[in-house]
Amino acid sequence: MTDDDTVRPLGTVALSTWIDRIWAWSRFIPASGCSGSLAAVVLAVALVVLDQWRLTVPTVAIGIVVALTLALVVAYAVRRYQGWRFELQDDALYLERGVVTVVETAVPFVRVQHVDTQFGPIERVLGLSSVVVYTAGSRNADVRIPGLTPDRARSLQETLRELAIESEAEDAV
Amino acid sequence: MxxxxxxxxxxxxxxxxxxxxxxxxxxxxxxxxxxxxxxxxxxxxxxxxxxxxxxxxxxxxxxxxxxxxxxxxxxxxxxxxxxxxxxxxxxxxxxxxxxxxxxxxxxxxxxxxxxxxxxxxxxxxxxxxxxxxxxxxxxxxTADSDADRPASAAESVPASPAASTRRDRSEDGTAPTQLFELEAGELLLYALSSFRWGAAVFPLVLVLFLTDADSGTNLVPAFVFDAARPFGGPATLEGAAVGPLLVLIAVSLVQWSVFTYVSSAVYTIASYYGFRLGRAGDDFVYERGLLQRYSGSIPADKVQSVTIAENPLQRLLGYAGLWVETAGYGPDSGDGSQATVPMARRDRVSRFAENLTGAKPSRFQSPPPLARRRYLVRYALIGCVVVAAAFGLARVSALERWYLAAVVFVAVPPAAHLRYANLGYVVGDDHLVIRTGFWKRRTTVIPYYRIQTVATRRSVFQRRLELASLTVDTASSRTFVWGTPTIYDIDLETAREIHGTGRERLQSALRDRARTDDIGLSVDFT
Incomplete structure (x- = not known):
């Protein structure tokens, strides 16, 4: 694991460096794909229930719908992973993300209220964690950086905390 | 103490x-x-x-x-x-x-x-x-290490109000200086020209109440039929032809709108009767209400942004309202915005806003004409949806001539143009001014030092046209209702530039604030 890239204040950092990218691929994609697959399963169950209860839905149709959903989910997860970038710039945390709508967000360190490290159930199984940065803003007040290893997440949290304190974290609200 | x-x-x-x-x-x-x-x-x-x-x-x-x-x-x-x-x-x-x-x-x-x-x-x-x-x-x-005090408009706002208010703060505990009083004419105008959609519920509740009282089981109260009969409405719902039914619906809708309008006006008068805004130290104090009285204080240094709100009718009459937003949640409106001036002549409001924030009036910049084309396409698509819906309705009901719904396309070009024409932004020295909306046009002044996050958003369609929307988030809680201030559909280059400017100016404003001791807002704005 190379952790030093998160501590470095400058330079674009993708979700992982090249070496552990493959490693992360095998995990991050399932991580974001899991919820999507769950949706596919729910959809399948709903269709089966509909089939039993109201009108007949051909089994092939169910199969096709589920397969399509799964394909979409996988494509979405891959795109999401490819599009994800974050960077610690000299005054702000900069993020680029999104598939349908690409969002470039800058969170000035001065505005960071607190930083969380989160481990969701799926993430825990895969050995991943996320860092969530909160601001006092009203919309998009929490910015999430998913798909980090627990160690990296902790060191990133630490770095952000230090940067927030360094930038004289007085509040403006 | x-x-x-x-x-x-x-x-x-x-x-x-x-x-x-x-x-x-x-x-x-x-x-x-x-x-x-x-x-x-x-x-x-x-x-x-x-x-x-x-x-x-x-x-x-x-x-x-x-x-x-x-x-x-x-x-x-x-x-x-x-x-x-x-x-x-x-x-x-x-x-x-x-x-x-x-x-x-x-x-x-x-x-x-x-x-x-x-x-x-x-x-x-x-x-x-x-x-x-x-x-x-x-x-x-804590004045020396004054960290809680925003100060970016140091140049544009003369230091006198802030400095003097600081001194006389201790003795003004009781008697606030009056800044603005809503006159009867302005109140009436405000009541008649503002529409509260919440009031639409009121007639419904009234009708429910009435039906409960007299007719009991009947779903539609008798007066609805009575009102529609002179215009050819049906006597009962059962077995009524489509024509009379449509008349009934139209008459009821008119009735409903009138009721809504009246109750909205009454509500506005009741809640803004006797509106007064004053200054006590660095705080705004307000008072309003006919039956239910509201009063309160808003510290000037907690103000996140200032918004001028006006609807087409008010624009026509040359009036507008001025609102300040804090990060708190008000008891009445459910958010942190308070009218500092509910209604006044447009030029007066502009002057107030200018004095309050120190933002110099300057020409609004418009998004590229490409944006207008985008709205044209967008509204045309909505028109298609409407026509499709009419077609669908014609399939399941006796409705003929569904293609008449195509008249909505006539409204598409003006709608797109109005949406585009009302968009505007100013990248000032100390403030970002964003204007959006036709029906409820809002011009929001955001001091750079209030920026929480900036985000450039590009949807699939915007990416194709190389356009982007810039969202500037503040801690103002009004954004839950009004939406986060956004400059829509500007060139990607421009968006990135403003994005950078916003970040830069935030940092320099914060540095300025650490040096000087100015709250950046003039409390004596009238």
């Missing part, structure tokens, strides 16, 4: 709880009421009394402490520096009984942080004055 411990005054708590418990019990079965209501009464009254005796608050040297709860206790300390606004409201019954509700707002959470119910009139005023005084005192003591 002595810590003053006071019990909550007032005695209407039990009544309040009785009313709630009675209404809860009511729906079960009519017969139960007779023996359940007394039980509810006793339980409610008991709980109310317990709540009353277990509720306490204290105004100490540096915090407001509130402890409450019958079964699970909660005590809360709110530091003065964190208080956003303090509001006092008084309903009709409360006015008769001489009690008031004091709400203390902070930026945290999604709710009012401390609500002191049933404090006496004088007590409420005293609390408000005391909080203001102590907040000022706290700010004073």
């Amino acid at each position: 002595l810590a003053l411990q006071r019990g909550v005054t007032g005695f209407s708590m039990p009544f309040f709880f009785v009313m709630i418990s009675a209404s809860v019990v009511d729906f079960v079965a009519i017969g139960w009421v007779f023996w359940l209501a007394p039980i509810g009464f006793v339980a409610g009254a008991g709980y109310g009394l317990a709540h009353y005796y277990r509720f306490g608050y204290a105004v100490t040297a540096d915090t407001v402490d509130v402890s409450s709860g019958v079964f699970s206790r909660r005590s809360r300390e709110i530091p003065y520096r964190r208080i956003q606004n303090v509001d006092v409201s008084q309903g009709l019954l409360q006015r008769v009984l001489g009690v008031a509700v004091v709400s203390i707002e902070t930026a945290g959470g999604g709710d009012t942080e401390a609500t002191l119910r049933f404090v006496s009139d004088d007590e409420a005023d005293w609390i408000r004055a005391e909080i203001r005084r102590l907040t000022a005192a706290t700010a004073e003591s």
Whole structure:
């Protein structure tokens, strides 16, 4: 694991460096794909229930719908992973993300209220964690950086905390 | 400063709880009421009394402490520096009984942080004055390392108001200087020209109430038919032809709109009657309301952004309203924005806004014409959806000539143009000014030092056209209702540039603020 890239204040950092990218691929994609697959399963169950209860839905149709959903989910997860970038710039945390709508967000360190490290159930199984940065803003007040290893997440949290304190974290609200 | 411990005054708590418990019990079965209501009464009254005796608050040297709860206790300390606004409201019954509700707002959470119910009139005023005084005192003591005070408009706003108010702060505890008073004409104009969609519920409730009272089982009250009959409406719903039914619907809609309009106007008059805005130290203090009185104070250094709001009718008449937004949540509007000037002549409002924020009036920049094309396509698509819906309706009902729905396309070009024409932005030295909306045009002035995050968003369609929307987030809670201030559909290059400018100016504003001691807002804006 190379952790030093998160501590470095400058330079674009993708979700992982090249070496552990493959490693992360095998995990991050399932991580974001899991919820999507769950949706596919729910959809399948709903269709089966509909089939039993109201009108007949051909089994092939169910199969096709589920397969399509799964394909979409996988494509979405891959795109999401490819599009994800974050960077610690000299005054702000900069993020680029999104598939349908690409969002470039800058969170000035001065505005960071607190930083969380989160481990969701799926993430825990895969050995991943996320860092969530909160601001006092009203919309998009929490910015999430998913798909980090627990160690990296902790060191990133630490770095952000230090940067927030360094930038004289007085509040403006 | 002595810590003053006071019990909550007032005695209407039990009544309040009785009313709630009675209404809860009511729906079960009519017969139960007779023996359940007394039980509810006793339980409610008991709980109310317990709540009353277990509720306490204290105004100490540096915090407001509130402890409450019958079964699970909660005590809360709110530091003065964190208080956003303090509001006092008084309903009709409360006015008769001489009690008031004091709400203390902070930026945290999604709710009012401390609500002191049933404090006496004088007590409420005293609390408000005391909080203001102590907040000022706290700010004073930390004035050197003054971190809580925004100061970016140092150049554009003369330092005099801020400097002088700081000095006379201690002696102005009681008598605020009047800044603005809503005149009868302005109030009437405001009431008649503003439309509150919430009021649309009122006629419905009234109708439900009426049907419940007289006709009982009949779904549609008799007066609806009576009103529509002269125009060819049906006598009953059963077996009525499509034509008369349409007449009935149209007449009812007109009725409904008129009712809504009237009740909205009445509501506006009732809530903004006697509006007065004053200045006490660095705080704005306001007062309004006919039956239910509202009053409160908004610290000028807690103001996140300033918005001028106007609808087409008001624009036509040359009037507008001015709103300030804080990060707190108001008792009435459910968010942190307060009208500082609900309605006044447009030029006056512009002057107020200019004095208040120090933002010099300058030409708005428009998004590229490409944006207009985008809206054209967007609205055309909506038009297609409408026509498709009409077609679908024609399939399942007796509706013919569904293609007449295509008239909506006539509205597409003007709609796209109006949307485009009302978009505008100014990248000022100290402020970002964003204007959007035709029906409810809002011009928001955001000081750079209030920026929380900036985001450039590009949807699939925007990416194709190389356009982007720039969202500037502040801590203002008004954005929950009004949406985050966004510059829509500008060139990607421009968006990135403003994105960078915003970030840069935020940093330099923060540096300036550390050096100078200016709140960047002029309290004497009128």
